Amino acid sequence: MSQHTVKAFDEDITRLRGLIAEMGGLAELAVQQSLEALINGDLTLAAAVVERDKKIDALEIEVDAMAVRTLALRAPMADDLREIIAALKIGGVLERIGDYAKNIAKRSGRIEGRSRFEPLTLLPAMGEIAIEMVHDVLTAYAARDPVVAREVIERDAKVDAFYDSIFRNLVSHMVENPATISSAAQLLFVARNLERIGDHATNVAEMVHYAAVGSYPLDIER
Amino acid sequence: MLDNPQDTAPAFAGAAAEPQPEEASAPKMSARDVCVYYGDKQAIDHVSIDVHTEHVTAFIGPSGCGKSTFLRSMNRMNDTIPSARVTGTIELDGEDIHSSGMDVVQLRARVGMVFQKPNPFPKSIFDNIAYGPRIHGLAESKGEIEAIVEKSLRRAGLWDEVKDRLADSGTALSGGQQQRLCIARAIAVDPEVILMDEPCSALDPIATAKIEELIDELKGRYAIVIVTHSMQQAARVSQRTAFFHLGKVVEYGHTSDIFTNPREVRTKDYITGRYG
Numbered sequence A: 001m002s003q004h005t006v007k008a009f010d011e012d013i014t015r016l017r018g019l020i021a022e023m024g025g026l027a028e029l030a031v032q033q034s035l036e037a038l039i040n041g042d043l044t045l046a047a048a049v050v051e052r053d054k055k056i057d058a059l060e061i062e063v064d065a066m067a068v069r070t071l072a073l074r075a076p077m078a079d080d081l082r083e084i085i086a087a088l089k090i091g092g093v094l095e096r097i098g099d100y101a102k103n104i105a106k107r108s109g110r111i112e113g114r115s116r117f118e119p120l121t122l123l124p125a126m127g128e129i130a131i132e133m134v135h136d137v138l139t140a141y142a143a144r145d146p147v148v149a150r151e152v153i154e155r156d157a158k159v160d161a162f163y164d165s166i167f168r169n170l171v172s173h174m175v176e177n178p179a180t181i182s183s184a185a186q187l188l189f190v191a192r193n194l195e196r197i198g199d200h201a202t203n204v205a206e207m208v209h210y211a212a213v214g215s216y217p218l219d220i221e222r
Numbered sequence B: 001m002l003d004n005p006q007d008t009a010p011a012f013a014g015a016a017a018e019p020q021p022e023e024a025s026a027p028k029m030s031a032r033d034v035c036v037y038y039g040d041k042q043a044i045d046h047v048s049i050d051v052h053t054e055h056v057t058a059f060i061g062p063s064g065c066g067k068s069t070f071l072r073s074m075n076r077m078n079d080t081i082p083s084a085r086v087t088g089t090i091e092l093d094g095e096d097i098h099s100s101g102m103d104v105v106q107l108r109a110r111v112g113m114v115f116q117k118p119n120p121f122p123k124s125i126f127d128n129i130a131y132g133p134r135i136h137g138l139a140e141s142k143g144e145i146e147a148i149v150e151k152s153l154r155r156a157g158l159w160d161e162v163k164d165r166l167a168d169s170g171t172a173l174s175g176g177q178q179q180r181l182c183i184a185r186a187i188a189v190d191p192e193v194i195l196m197d198e199p200c201s202a203l204d205p206i207a208t209a210k211i212e213e214l215i216d217e218l219k220g221r222y223a224i225v226i227v228t229h230s231m232q233q234a235a236r237v238s239q240r241t242a243f244f245h246l247g248k249v250v251e252y253g254h255t256s257d258i259f260t261n262p263r264e265v266r267t268k269d270y271i272t273g274r275y276g
Helices: A007-040 A043-074 A078-110 A118-143 A146-176 A178-213 B067-073 B104-110 B125-135 B142-155 B175-188 B205-218 B231-237 B255-260 B265-271
Strands: B029-038 B041-051 B056-060 B084-092 B111-114 B193-197 B223-227 B240-245 B248-254
Touching: A007 A043, A007 A078, A007 A118, A007 A178, A043 A078, A078 A178, A078 B255, A078 B265, A118 A146, A118 A178, A146 A178, B029 B067, B041 B067, B041 B084, B041 B240, B041 B248, B056 B067, B056 B231, B067 B193, B067 B223, B067 B240, B104 B111, B111 B175, B125 B142, B125 B175, B142 B175, B175 B193, B175 B205, B205 B223, B205 B231, B223 B231, B231 B255, B240 B255, B240 B265, B248 B255, B248 B265, B255 B265
Parallel strands: B056 B223, B056 B240, B111 B193, B193 B223
Antiparallel strands: B029 B041, B029 B084, B240 B248
């Protein structure tokens, strides 16, 4: 993309994109490590995820301030305007993804009898897709690539299918093993959080598409 | 959906007839293949544009792109420049403004103009407004003239500020008031089209806001064409925007599209401040 006559404007946009990339990297790491902590019962790692969420929150505030300042000072138009509106919204969504990861991490200590608790094995595959979606949507953002953004949106159906399957699985498990209801209920919430993370990655992908080409990919069935 | 506007942008060079934004009603003014030359120098290169009543059409573009020249050709203001030559057709309600039957004085009454710098006559506020209707024979009696003056000043949003001092000189008003006086003067002869050449560039933000508010009110009655260097102003006041560059119309479309998702790279570069 060619440069603005006012170079400080380019610097503002670069900085804003850098903040989003940093937030995205932290959010992706948080989802990944929260699952690790959950599966392995690693409370130290879980605590680290919870602690690091503060950084994501702080970055969101910085993104907001930067976007508002740029809107006020530069009165951006066309793709610049879309870029900044997208950054503003993406910042909010990434913050939510961070919150879901934090929520998963907090549940790490509430699973009992981990080694014998078979439903735990259901979650990693689902988590992997959700994490990939977050990862790929950040790649799409960095490259302003609407094609990759579309692929992310299309992948959300897989996460939804996983959720349905895990939900049924957990419910039957609870019926058969009432003693594990408390742990299984925790996993229901985790699955729900992963499903929401997939939705949020989809929202980010829509904004990436919008920023890149000026329209939402409304033709994709969800 | 995947269209990257940069990939699908049609080459604008040599585009004879710009696609016009779709519109149900017939255009008030219609320009086709208009070229304007100053001596040997070509200032406008095959421009085709429709403007409609109840719409504000904005012309944007860098200095020297021809937008003011084109605006001035819409009421034959370029006739006053000896070296200027216009080819192509410009129609007002389907009638060629260059046809022999077109009275240029009458044309300029129907297609009024407001300039960059407020230029009231060095006469009273009253006479500034009354002058046009008098010479065009729109009013006979004193009462009729007074009615036109009041109506015009009201429409221009100036009546309450000047009603007690109509005999004062027009030049004694503030810049913003003078510009509204000029708009009132243009309105007084009951025009159909109002051309505005950077009407706010000499005004402070508050006077500018008043003019923009006025443009919004006036658009219900007239076809308004405004040349402006303020992108935000074009975005705020207009429904259609044409981007001029090097004498051609690069892109003409709905203002909302031009400013959020322009088709042409040149338009985008200009409005986002990446020009040259």
